[in-house]
Amino acid sequence: MKRFGWRFWSCLVALGLLAATLFQPRIVLPRPAHRYLVVIDITQSMNARDYHVPGWPGDRLGFTKASVERALLALPCGSEAALAVFAHKNAYLLLAPLEVCEHGAALRSALRAIDWRSAWAGDSHIAYGLFDALKMAATLDAVLVFLTDGHQVPAAIKDPVFRGKPGRAGGFLVGVGGPAPVPIPRLDLEGRATGFWRKTDLPHPIHSPRFRRQAERDRSGLLLSHRDENRLRRLADLTGLHYHPLNHPESLADRLRQAPAAKKRPVAVDLRPWFGFTALVLAFAALV
Amino acid sequence: MTDLGLSHPLWLLAWPLTLALLRYPGRKGAPYPAMAWLPVDPLSRKIDRLRRWLAWAFLSCLILALAGPYLKEQKVARLGTGAHIVLTIDRSSSMNEDFSGYLSGNAKDSKSAAARKLLLRFVEQRRQDLFAMVAFSTAPVHILPLTQDRVAVRAAVEAIDRRGRGVTNIAPGLLMALEEFRDRPVTGARVILLVSDGGTHIDQDTQERIRQRFRDVGARLYWIYLRNPRSISVLHPPKRNLSETTTPEYFLHRYFQTLGVPYRVFEADDPESLAAAIDTVDRLENRPLRYFETIPRRDLSAYLYGLGLILGLPLLLWNALEIRQWFAPKR
Numbered sequence: 001m002k003r004f005g006w007r008f009w010s011c012l013v014a015l016g017l018l019a020a021t022l023f024q025p026r027i028v029l030p031r032p033a034h035r036y037l038v039v040i041d042i043t044q045s046m047n048a049r050d051y052h053v054p055g056w057p058g059d060r061l062g063f064t065k066a067s068v069e070r071a072l073l074a075l076p077c078g079s080e081a082a083l084a085v086f087a088h089k090n091a092y093l094l095l096a097p098l099e100v101c102e103h104g105a106a107l108r109s110a111l112r113a114i115d116w117r118s119a120w121a122g123d124s125h126i127a128y129g130l131f132d133a134l135k136m137a138a139t140l141d142a143v144l145v146f147l148t149d150g151h152q153v154p155a156a157i158k159d160p161v162f163r164g165k166p167g168r169a170g171g172f173l174v175g176v177g178g179p180a181p182v183p184i185p186r187l188d189l190e191g192r193a194t195g196f197w198r199k200t201d202l203p204h205p206i207h208s209p210r211f212r213r214q215a216e217r218d219r220s221g222l223l224l225s226h227r228d229e230n231r232l233r234r235l236a237d238l239t240g241l242h243y244h245p246l247n248h249p250e251s252l253a254d255r256l257r258q259a260p261a262a263k264k265r266p267v268a269v270d271l272r273p274w275f276g277f278t279a280l281v282l283a284f285a286a287l288v
Numbered sequence: 289m290t291d292l293g294l295s296h297p298l299w300l301l302a303w304p305l306t307l308a309l310l311r312y313p314g315r316k317g318a319p320y321p322a323m324a325w326l327p328v329d330p331l332s333r334k335i336d337r338l339r340r341w342l343a344w345a346f347l348s349c350l351i352l353a354l355a356g357p358y359l360k361e362q363k364v365a366r367l368g369t370g371a372h373i374v375l376t377i378d379r380s381s382s383m384n385e386d387f388s389g390y391l392s393g394n395a396k397d398s399k400s401a402a403a404r405k406l407l408l409r410f411v412e413q414r415r416q417d418l419f420a421m422v423a424f425s426t427a428p429v430h431i432l433p434l435t436q437d438r439v440a441v442r443a444a445v446e447a448i449d450r451r452g453r454g455v456t457n458i459a460p461g462l463l464m465a466l467e468e469f470r471d472r473p474v475t476g477a478r479v480i481l482l483v484s485d486g487g488t489h490i491d492q493d494t495q496e497r498i499r500q501r502f503r504d505v506g507a508r509l510y511w512i513y514l515r516n517p518r519s520i521s522v523l524h525p526p527k528r529n530l531s532e533t534t535t536p537e538y539f540l541h542r543y544f545q546t547l548g549v550p551y552r553v554f555e556a557d558d559p560e561s562l563a564a565a566i567d568t569v570d571r572l573e574n575r576p577l578r579y580f581e582t583i584p585r586r587d588l589s590a591y592l593y594g595l596g597l598i599l600g601l602p603l604l605l606w607n608a609l610e611i612r613q614w615f616a617p618k619r
Contacts, residue, residue, distance in 0.1 A: 015601065094447060287603065
């Protein structure tokens with residue numbers, strides 16, 4: 001006759017596993033993890049106010065930042081995010097990829113510090129910026145999330161030739177703003193509104209056959225801006241990015257979280273739930 | 289209570305299973321012919337009830353631990369002794385030029401790559417300090433507010449050797465860096481660590497404003513000057529041909545000397561300069577400083593596993609004490 005029955009042994013193993021959890025068992029496994037390069041347009045059209053979601057900022061840049069913040073919070077731990085801003089023709093890297101849980105606080109304070117006044121030029125050449133950002137994403141081994149309203153200034157510039165593989169990039173082109181044209185506030189360096197941008201504020205178009213498209217335009221009145229879906233969809237098709245209109249912050253968070261992670265990266269997997277689960281089964285068997 | 293959350297709340301659905309404990313005895317029955325004959329033993333009843341509740345608490349503990357309770361991220365007051373350092377970094381196009389100081393070894397490295405190496409070392413050695421980061425070219429960019437998250441600071445520093453754009457416009461960068469200290473209690477030495485290849489003219493009004501701000505917030509200025517071989521040394525300037533257009537860095541140096549706050553320049557091509565810069569920051573007197581930091585959410589399941597272990601031990605003892613057979617089997 002054995003001294004102890006199976007109930008005792010399973011209870012003992014369960015307790016042993018529980019004791020093991022106290023040593024924080026971890027194993028490094030390749031797991032699918034996201035790594036995003038978030039590029040935010042900080043040109044002045046992003047100051048236009050056309051969001052009306054209660055409890056969220058009304059201006060495009062504020063709404064974008066809040067949405068990205070929400071999306072970063074929703075990413076599973078082990079995912080990484082890099083931050084960059086876009087103005088003129090380039091993306092400007094602010095933060096190299098950073099893990100979103102452990103360094104989430106710093107990542108979000110950096111995100112909140114993004115300001116339209118950091119733009120190094122007033123123009124915004126969307127296609128140039130997007131292609132530059134794609135190159136940056138490739139060097140960082142990250143998936144691009146490019147957030148812009150698609151408002152191009154000057155309007156009639158010739159788009160550059162896309163030199164990557166068309167339709168291959170993967171990533172997101174997020175269209176910011178509303179479908180209806182709204183005026184763009186003109187802010188001073190302290191952030192106070194001093195009126196709206198007018199078409200006459202733009203440099204005078206050159207009258208030549210080559211620039212006819214711009215010359216024909218109406219040259220008076222307010223400078224209006226809307227989410228330029230045509231341009232954005234065309235660029236998304238060309239590069240292979242997924243176009244995503246930003247209407248509500250939750251939708252972006254879901255989209256980024258549910259996107260299949262491009263690569264497996266070594267992530268430290270916590271073994272405690274496995275230990276705990278086995279202990280639970282054993283203990284249940286032993287005690288019932 | 290709103291600070292608590294569960295990362296896998298679905299585990300709670302397993303909780304009703306624990307109620308089975310109150311129904312089933314959890315041990316082998318010992319067949320005995322005449323149970324009714326035995327008197328009621330209140331003590332045994334109590335012990336049995338205690339054991340069941342203990343088992344129930346044990347299993348509940350495990351299920352709750354599996355559900356992954358955590359404390360949401362919150363601000364905590366911390367006490368530190370480090371300096372507050374705002375890394376103010378030049379990211380203008382001139383930083384793309386070659387730098388042939390000691391750090392690079394070969395002249396192929398750009399100045400920004402040299403600055404990156406240098407700052408990574410600096411950040412590595414100053415473990416107590418709070419860092420913020422401002423980059424400037426034509427316009428200043430506020431990259432990272434003051435934080436003690438070293439990995440985040442490293443990530444910000446690692447981003448600087450990307451291709452720089454625009455002109456060197458130091459004044460707005462300095463003003464933004466000074467802004468970082470505004471409305472904060474002075475609790476540690478304040479340092480603005482300017483990393484730049486110099487070469488800019490600051491107009492008289494802005495010079496006055498910067499001087500005023502420096503005095504208001506009581507910040508020190510350390511300038512790590514990235515010199516390329518053709519430009520002059522600001523510490524040992526040539527005797528002739530000094531003018532604002534050809535050697536603006538010398539005049540910038542002269543202007544910084546008039547700020548009225550402690551100021552030093554370190555020339556990065558001198559092997560000892562980085563060590564000297566770190567030493568200088570080391571010697572700064574720091575009062576213990578209180579600050580608030582947002583700490584990431586904290587996993588609480590470890591406590592529940594520990595509690596489960598404690599609750600489980602008496603149950604194990606109970607099991608060990610169990611008499612599994614009333615009579616010794618016949619051989």
